[in-house]
Amino acid sequence: MNVITTDVAIVGGGPAGLTAAAELASAGDLNVTVLERESAAGGIPRHSDHPGYGMRDMRTFISGPTYARRLVERAVAAGVDIHTRSMVTGWNGDTSLEVTAPEGRRRIDARAVILATGARERPRPARMIPGDRCAGVYTTGHLQNLVHLQHRTVGRRAVVVGAELVSYSAVLTLKHVGCETVLMTTPYPSPESYAVFNVAGRTPLLGAHVATRTRVTRIIGKPTLAAVEVENIDTGQRRIVECDTLVLTGDWIPDHELARSAGLDMDTGTLGPLTDPAMRTSRPGVFAVGNLLHPVDTADIAALDGRHVAGPVRDYLRGSRGPADGVRLRVDAPLRWISPGIICPGDGPPPRHRLLTWTDTLVRVPRVVARQDGRVVGRRTLPWPASPGRVFRVPSSILDGVDPRGGEVTVSLR
Template sequence: MTHQPPLITSDVLIIGGGPAGLTAAAELTERRAGHVLVVDREQHAGGIPRHSEHTGYGMRDLHRVMSGPAYARHLVQQATAAGAEIRTRTMVTNWADDHTVDVTSPEGRYQIRPRAIVLATGARERPRTARRIPGDRPHGVYTTGQLQNLVHLHHQPVGKRAVIVGGELVSWSAAVTLREAGCTPALVISQYPKAESYGAFNAAGRTVLRVPVATRSRVTRVIGKGRCQAVEIEHLDTGKRRTVACDTVVFTGDWIPDNELARAAGITLDEGTLGPLTDTALRTSRPGVFAAGNLLHPVDTADVAALDGKHVAQQVVDHLHGRPQPSDGVRLIADAPFRWVAPQILRPNDPAPARDRLLLWTDEFTRFPKVTIRQDERVITRRTLVWPAAPGRVFRVPSSVLDGVSPTGGPVHIGVR
């Protein structure tokens, strides 16, 4: 006879204890959503900010500036003070049925059956293996997350001279961490004509950290037996190759959502983000299952992910109060050079997206982008924005550009020129 694992129930289960999950937990508890349970596989809740020692967290959601660890602690305290329950070292391994998940923790195996679920599992950087970069397999090759975990949580040394692959915001975070660990960031490598991060960060990186940037370049080989000794890089326009000595390589950015649970549930994924397909209320294709944070837009800042958590709370409460799952909606489609848009479904009577913003990711730099909205071969809106659309960071567009969209029309295409 098969032994049935113990079953517990809750009103809302939040899977993932990062900024989105913790903010959703606090908001849901304050809105009297019942028993709110957060599970996280790490030893401590808080997500990536736990091991990001630099400042800059909390500006949009808390209207203050904090270090990553302080921000993570604040979100945990906020959720627990509101009355949410947080269980760490607790991993959701599978779905027992449409509304029940299997869980493994130090206390053993059990099942959780909530009335609603919020997926807030976040995103991760693609490691070297996923980027298919050939060469040797030496020690000293990390992602930013691995580097910061090693330095800030385990206080372990890294090398003496590093190459950073990628020019996003997180790339400069890696440079700061390397400096703190006594390792000199010798070069940042970006495939784009200019590093992807904001100009102020790029300028600070060059002047304060004194890190040169090799643009229009890529790593073609990692060299080293035992410990990394160098990388070979290629200029994308000329094909010229050179070798840069280093004992540490950090692969940054190139994010992918932690979508394993969504995939296992058969939840529809968006082809662009690879996260769950959602509407502006952050519903997924499975009734009663919502999603928030960088699982949906890999990757935006922690405070934007947190505001997703705040936004989803009212939608979960509406579900708990019996609001039916709507069926019809208009698809939003990102046209090149955009790679994706989030959310992807617009439905009548639904709320505007979080912060009244559509989030997009572009593969080309446009200094003064003219955003064009088309439906059924008709131009609905043309709006020129004063901030650039740039690779490596989220491009935010006011959702009011969709005001003229017909709820009974065809897909809506979002382009730029």
């Protein structure tokens, strides 16, 4: 078996992985290897051909493919070794990876590993939508891969399940190939996306009607999709909507198989590896970043995770192992999860000084409270809403009063 030795191996060539690689390699003192299973690096932005990328990390407003290309160019210019069509299939030690590529099997022996495997949308079987098994049902990622990379078309009338940011990305992709979005469904009382997208969706530009408090209860058609049955959750009333394309958006799950096979401590909320603000996992020398930790946030936030982790990885390679213990963070409903899931004494703040959370209920004026051992250690009223379908950001300063020797901290939303 061919063996490659490197300082840092990064699994995943999306925004988080490529940004981490460029940061670590830029000084010229580290060998950095990126392992990407696709035929080209760049991640999901490669096949998301609409503007809106790069605002936070590159201070620009560009299309997904352009953003992906710039990420790759920066990494290559820094001296990063990018291996495409390279699937990491397992571990050969704490920081040693088994890889399968068209050229054969190889082993990557690294001093540190960064997991940047991202997240994916749950397909139809995982959502348990009954009905006929037929062609014409996609996730957003599948749709955009077909349209923007394979240059294929879809149907003429579409129903989109979801009304969050990625849902409007799907609507734009459908419009690109002349497919009209006749309906968007969401179980929530209001669309999950930002108001500007909701307003734009109702204009002739997109023409997408959002049916709130609804869900798709049956898929109809053989061998191709002909219609879906849509139910009003509050009244139980059902109707048939004719369509030849159904796009299932959102409902994210991290690509966590490699993290699980390593035996890392996992977060039962995010379903990704449990990390601290330095993005250390429970295995020394293994770090995790991006949407593997908080499924799912925007590409530029994932990239800033990659920028943030470079410092802790360098510290580790210099001999720092970080604190042995930390304080566990938990959440109360309607919050579903929080990232990072541990805070450690002596660590700095998480990326952008923000705790990332997810809410199942819309709270327009959220009051966030942190409690430890029965006492309030932090309280903030925030000027931005907590909305389902997108990450809710909480200033990490709410944890400044936490006792590092105390018990678990619970963050709640009122």
